[in-house]
Amino acid sequence: MKEINAKVREIASKLLGNGDIDVFMAWEQGDYEYQRKPFFARSKDEVEKIIFDEYCIHNLSTSLLKFRDSQQKIGIVVKGCDSRGIIRLLEDNQFSRERLYIVGINCSGMKDPLIAMKSDSGFQKTFEEEGLAAKCSFCVYPNPVIADEVLGDEQTPRSKDEKYAKVKEFEEKSIQERYEYFESVLSTCIRCYACRQACVACNCRTCIFDETKPQWVGRETSLSDNMMYHLVRALHMAGRCIECGECQRVCPVDIPLMLINSKLAKDVDNFFGPYEAGIKYEEGSKPPLSSYQESDPDDFI
Incomplete structure (x- = not known):
């Protein structure tokens, strides 16, 4: 995923540097080693904070609602499920397609940071092995369904x-x-x-x-x-x-x-x-x- 992470930073830097977008949405490091949180880069200097790895599980499309009343142009990184959220917002007239530059990533599945957090807390009676997040086990659209460019190898969907x-x-x-x-x-x-x-x-x-x-x-x-x-x-x-x-x-x-x-x-x-x-x-x-x-x-x- 390091290669994809580097490519995402490169794209963000180019879009922000050229003035094609005002904000680039991705993920950044949280307080814990396994924690990632939504990140909004507004300049090339902030691009180095962007992270994409197996803990970037949050659906970023939800965070787009913070910008629905502005006129800012947004760059956003999406996995398959996130991209379906983009279409949801477009159909609900919450956003216009012209305001978005969508960087899709073919997703092989994410880890759930909440499992790691519960294990670290000491309150969980039994230790749960960190593996593929439960929600990824039934994903039938791991590849973005809407994007301006796509990164990574195409993944085989699970059956309905x-x-x-x-x-x-x-x-x-x-x-x-x-x-x-x-x-x-x-x-x-x-x-x-x-x-x-x-x-x-x-x-x-x-x-x-x-x-x-x-x-x-x-x-x-x-x-x-x-x-x-x-x-x-x-x-x-x-x-x-x-x-x-x-x-x-x-x-x-x-x-x-x-x-x-x-x-x-x-x-x-x-x-x-x-x-x-x-x-x-x-x-x-x-x-x-x-x-x-x-x-x-x-x-x-």
Whole structure:
């Protein structure tokens, strides 16, 4: 990855030096050896801080929302999942394509710094071996789907059957068993909203869960309020989730959020597809549940 890291710095230096962009988004070293965090280089002098290695797991496309109201031109480094987030923002009219210079990297998978952090904390009962991050194990788009230039060797995608294996297993359960399962896991939610903050599709300027007049959902961590929060958010994600897995990765109580998201992605593809979110950008295109067709299924009415 050292070669890719050097190439990213070279591209950033060239774009900033020529005045083609105002900001270049990548990653930099955090406080710990295994920690990386989003970095915004605004001059050639800052380019040397850029790092790309196996710990650059954060989906940088979410950080683009910090710049949606400015006119600055942005250079950004994206992996496959990050690039799907770019398309999500373009379709939601949060950004214009002309403002972006996208440097894609074919991704062989990342390590999860949270695993290393838990191991170092001393609070984890069993030591977890550092390997491929859990969310990378079901990635079917490791190569960028939108980019101005691409670095690294093209990677072989995983199969969709592998991605939906847990969903299909869950579908075999009875409705009562499914309800009891989610009643159990959602009762542990502490309503920290980490899943929302990490999600590129959660780009509403004012979130329904932050509103107080009227207050649509209670702030308590009761089972009913927790279930309402996750149901509303899941349905908001239907047809819009890019399946990057960041929501589940950052959840402090390990709620299997991607089981919900993947189930809805599978159903949208089945009922309104073929469709996968954030795969191809076409100006003016919208996700299936954001548009209406007379041929849409209506058996549920």
